[in-house]
Amino acid sequence: MVGVTPLVAAQGLAVGHAGRAVLSGIDLVLEPGRILCLLGPNGAGKTTLFRTLLGLLPPIAGTLTLGGAPLSGLSRRAVAERLAHVPQGLSTPFAWAALDLVMMGAAVRLGPLARPGRAEEARARQAMADLGIADLAGAEVTRLSGGQRQMVLIARALAQGAAAVVMDEPTASLDFANRIRVGRAIRQLADTGTGVILSTHDPDQAAALGDTALLAGQGGVLAAGPVAEVLTSERLTALYGIAVRRETLPDGALHFRG
Template sequence: MGGVTPLVEARGLAVGHGGRTILSGVGLSLHHGRILCLLGPNGVGKTTLFRTLLGLLPPLGGEVLLGGSPLAGLGRSQVAQRLAYVPQSLATPFAWRALDLVLMGAATRLGPFARPGPAETARAEAALALLGIGDLATAEITRLSGGQRQMVLLARAIAQGAEAIAMDEPTASLDFANRIRVGKAIRGLAARGLGVLMCTHDPDQAAELGDEALLIERGGVLAAGPVAEVMTAARLTRLYDIPVRREALPEGRLHFSGPSD
């Protein structure tokens, strides 16, 4: 990808909170049409890293750039126009319609007191249609299944108009069928040229969806690069502190298993 400005870039990044550094020396580059998967055990700082990349926490060292611009010099609306966020799940007592929730993404380009108009509504409807869930537009979000909610959150990120999307374990709480549906939608976003930064606990999912992987251990990065090169049995054994076996399946996919499989 030489010579192409990354959508999201971290250079020598140190992250933490309360003045305590959790990760240091983190480097990553996310490009158009690529899926970068972050893997690592609980408690190593993946969420803190995400919050720093989104500008919600200040870096303790190094820098973050969005579209080549230093994150530190961007306002919240400018960040939102470059990087959208999809949380692991949505828990809300408010019975918003799905279209209303997606409109929140479409409205990020408006001023603080502006109301969404026809252009924003059209953008929100197009995002729902792109994911094949246009029929959910008038459904109350509290009545949707977990998989449907996650697709609506994806639509909100698309409507935001950012070229990069950060996803924090987007399929963690979903059943098998919905994991497949959301995974297909994520691949479709990359095929349309968006860059996807995705945190996952599932090495199989990272191998299936990801182009690159970033393995995070306590203190920093264990390895980074193309999935097939980075995700070795030895590295995953070290990362998760259990014996991990890697297999190449006949269709070319990688499969990882632990000692109890």
């Protein structure tokens, strides 16, 4: 992969609030089509890291580039072209139609006075169709299930067309089937060349989905690298503070037991 400009690259990055670091010493590189899984206990600073990557919070130390350009010099629009966000849930009190919410991904390509037209609507419908949720277009997002909302938000990131996507615990609080659906959608996104950074509390999921993993805990990075190397019994035991045993299932998948 020599010569590929990383979609996201951080070196010696420290993130936190009001000058106080909650997580530091972060080195990470995200290449096109790759999935990076971020694991760590609650309060490890995963969401703070995401907010920093998105330019919503200034980094406390270190360098951070998106598509080779230093984040600090990028406008909101330039950041949104490089990195999309799939939040954990919906925060709007209004009953948007799912299609309208997905279409908001077009804001990055539209001028301030423009409204989405046919091209934007077609793109939004395509994103929903790609994820198998075309039939939700007219549904009110406040009435959707958690899994459906997550898919709608992923569709919005698709419609945004950013080179990379960060997802904050995309499968948290989803049932079994929706977890699998969302996992497939994430894999599909990566297969089209989009880079994905996601946080998860499930080491099995990280092993199944991720190309690389980063373990964050106790204010720093415990390990980072290819999932099979990073996700060991010893490291997860140290990370979560309970005994964890790694098993390899007959199909080669990794499984972790408490």
